[in-house]
Each structure stands twice: as structure tokens, then as C-alpha cells.
Amino acid sequence: MKYTLEVIAILAVILFAALFMIQNAGKQRTLAPGEEVWSSADDEASKIIESSGYQPWFTPIWTPPSAEIESLLFSIQAAGGALVIGYFFGYYRGRAERP
Amino acid sequence: MHIMEGFLPLYWCIFWSIISFPFVAYGVYLLKRLAREHRDTLPLLAVSGAFIFVLSSLKLPSVTGSCSHPTGTGLGAILFGPFLTAILGVIVLLYQAVFLAHGGLTTLGANVFSMAIAGPFLGYGIYRGGKAIGLNTFVTIFLAAALTDLFTYVITSLQLALAFPAQMGGIITSFTTFAAIFALTQIPLAIMEGIIIALTFKHIIQARADILLRLNVLTPDQVKKVQESIA
Numbered sequence: 306m307k308y309t310l311e312v313i314a315i316l317a318v319i320l321f322a323a324l325f326m327i328q329n330a331g332k333q334r335t336l337a338p339g340e341e342v343w344s345s346a347d348d349e350a351s352k353i354i355e356s357s358g359y360q361p362w363f364t365p366i367w368t369p370p371s372a373e374i375e376s377l378l379f380s381i382q383a384a385g386g387a388l389v390i391g392y393f394f395g396y397y398r399g400r401a402e403r404p
Numbered sequence: 405m406h407i408m409e410g411f412l413p414l415y416w417c418i419f420w421s422i423i424s425f426p427f428v429a430y431g432v433y434l435l436k437r438l439a440r441e442h443r444d445t446l447p448l449l450a451v452s453g454a455f456i457f458v459l460s461s462l463k464l465p466s467v468t469g470s471c472s473h474p475t476g477t478g479l480g481a482i483l484f485g486p487f488l489t490a491i492l493g494v495i496v497l498l499y500q501a502v503f504l505a506h507g508g509l510t511t512l513g514a515n516v517f518s519m520a521i522a523g524p525f526l527g528y529g530i531y532r533g534g535k536a537i538g539l540n541t542f543v544t545i546f547l548a549a550a551l552t553d554l555f556t557y558v559i560t561s562l563q564l565a566l567a568f569p570a571q572m573g574g575i576i577t578s579f580t581t582f583a584a585i586f587a588l589t590q591i592p593l594a595i596m597e598g599i600i601i602a603l604t605f606k607h608i609i610q611a612r613a614d615i616l617l618r619l620n621v622l623t624p625d626q627v628k629k630v631q632e633s634i635a
Contacts, residue, residue, distance in 0.1 A: 307634055307635070310542065310599075311603065313603075314600060314603050317595070317599050321592065324592075325465045328467065329465070332469060343470060344470055344471065345463060345470065346470045346586055347406045347407075347408060351408050351411055353581060353582070353585070354411055354564070357568060357571075359411075359568065361408070361409065361411050362414065363509075365505035365508060366502070366509070367502065367503070368505040369503075375504060378503050379463075380461075382457050382499065382504075383461040385454070385457060386455065386458035387454070387458055389450050389451060389453075389454035389457075390455065393448070394607060394611065396447070397611035397612055398611060
């Protein structure tokens with residue numbers, strides 16, 4: 306049972322992706338022009354709050370000027386994290402294998 | 405789970421900041437102690453923080469047709485407890501608020517409370533409880549990490565419901581509305597996160613079981629059992 310968890314993880318990822326593909330295919334077929342799917346849940350909550358007549362009283366001090374810049378900064382966040390994880394796991398592994 | 409900048413009335417911003425502050429302050433105290441007494445555990449703390457960085461940057465599609473992201477705070481909560489995790493959460497939320505306009509400085513207190521305090525506290529409790537009754541280590545970790553994630557979104561829904569009660573039905577109706585957006589979307593993501601963190605934990609046990617013993621995360625008996633099961 307050495308790799309049980311790995312197998313479960315891979316199956317879960319495949320299932321997750323397959324579910325998305327199937328659901329997305331269905332959604333794209335019935336999409337009205339201008340309608341958006343797969344938007345962020347944070348934005349949906351914000352829309353509900355705004356529809357009650359609430360006006361945000363403070364705006365972000367800096368907003369990424371385009372979707373590209375935003376994804377760049379998100380990628381930096383993920384890459385930085387992955388670097389740290391990989392570095393220390395590699396370090397531990399090397400340490401364990403040293404005679 | 406990010407409440408956007410300016411989307412909480414001022415008094416709620418102040419309220420959640422005041423609630424969150426002592427947790428973070430105590431976390432800073434614990435961090436200083438950890439750095440003094442268990443210096444060799446710091447890389448693992450960095451890994452826990454890095455996990456939050458990676459997982460909270462991944463916006464994944466979910467069954468409800470909208471996207472949300474996991475929190476990654478479960479690992480820190482299990483390894484180092486909720487107070488140290490609170491500091492890690494503050495760092496991530498600050499980065500996202502300042503550079504990504506994701507979340508906000510005014511709503512930082514509320515977001516810190518849901519993601520870095522309430523969620524990790526529940527996860528820590530579940531982990532300790534599961535350990536005490538002798539539940540399988542990986543099942544315990546899965547439950548702790550998944551529910552840390554899910555509970556974060558329940559708390560966000562509650563925070564918004566308290567600040568914006570519905571005209572008809574008040575806080576409860578409002579909570580149902582927000583929970584339908586946040587918590588429901590989160591269920592598949594929470595399950596994924598639980599599995600990923602359980603898998604990560606396996607590798608931590610293989611690499612540095614000694615640190616887990618020292619941090620009192622696992623007992624020597626548990627380590628032996630786990631190492632036999634994955635040998």
C-alpha cells in the first residue's frame with residue numbers, strides 16, 4: 306500500500322477535471338450572449354451586496370492594470386510558494402540519503 | 405473567501421480587526437519562542453506558509469459554476485497550531501490585498517479571522533480530537549484540512565450575513581444566500597485540499613518524522629504505524 310495516497314490523489318484530480326469538462330460543455334451550449342460562467346465566487350458575493358444598494362466606501366490602493374498583470378502576480382505567488390516547498394523537500398530528501 | 409476592499413461597513417472592519425489582533429499577536433510571541441527553542445522546525449513553517457501561497461493562488465472551477473480557491477491553511481494548523489498559522493495567513497492576505505486588489509486592507513481583519521484563525525482553529529481541534537481517539541492518521545489529516553478549508557467559507561458567509569442582513573428574513577436568509585455561493589462552491593475544493601495535504605503529510609513523515617515528534621504532532625507509536633503502512 307505504498308502509493309495508495311498518490312493513487313487517490315491522481316484519481317481525485319482526474320475526476321475533478323472530468324466533472325469540469327462535462328459541466329463546462331453543457332454550460333457553453335446554453336450560454337446567452339454576454340453571459341459569464343466560471344466567474345469568481347468573491348465577485349458574485351460582491352454583486353449581491355451591491356444590489357442591496359451598498360456602496361463600497363474604500364477602493365483598493367492599487368489594482369492590477371490588466372488581466373495579464375493580475376495572472377502574472379498570481380503566478381509569482383504560486384511559483385514562490387512552490388519554490389520553497391520544493392527546496393526544503395529536496396533538502397530533507399538529500400539529507401536522508403546521505404550515508 | 406476574500407471580502408473585497410470596502411465591502412464591509414467601517415464598524416465591522418474595526419470589529420473583526422479587534423477580534424483578530426490578539427490571535428496574531430500571540431502568534432508573533434509563539435513564533436519568537438519557536439525560533440529560539442526549535443530553530444530546526446522553521447523550514448517546515450516556511451513550507452506551511454508556502455502551501456498557503458500556492459493553494460490560495462489557484463482559483464479552481466467548481467460544481468456551482470463559479471470559481472474559488474482552497475486555503476492551504478490546514479497544514480500549518482496541524483503542524484504548528486492555529487496561532488502560528490494566523491501569522492502565515494496575514495502574510496498571504498496582505499500580499500493579495502496590496503498587489504492583487506484581492507481582498508483588501510480595510511477587510512483584512514475579517515479575512516484574517518475567517519481564513520487564518522477560525523478555519524485553522526477548527527482544523528487543529530479536529531486533528532487533536534482524531535489523534536486522541538486513535539483515528540487513522542491520514543483520515544484525520546484529510547478531515548482536518550478539508551474542514552479547515554470549508555469552515556473558512558462558512559465564516560465568510562456569516563461575516564457577510566451579519567453585515568448585510570436581508571430585508572426579509574434577516575441574518576439567516578442572508579447567510580443562506582452567501583453560504584450557497586461560498587460554502588457550496590467550496591465542497592469539492594475542500595475535498596481536493598484534504599487529499600493533497602494528506603499526501604504532503606505522508607512525505608513529511610518520511611522525511612522528518614523526528615520534527616513531528618518534537619512538535620508533538622505525532623506520537624512515536626503513530627509514526628511507527630504510519631511508516632509500516634507506507635513501507
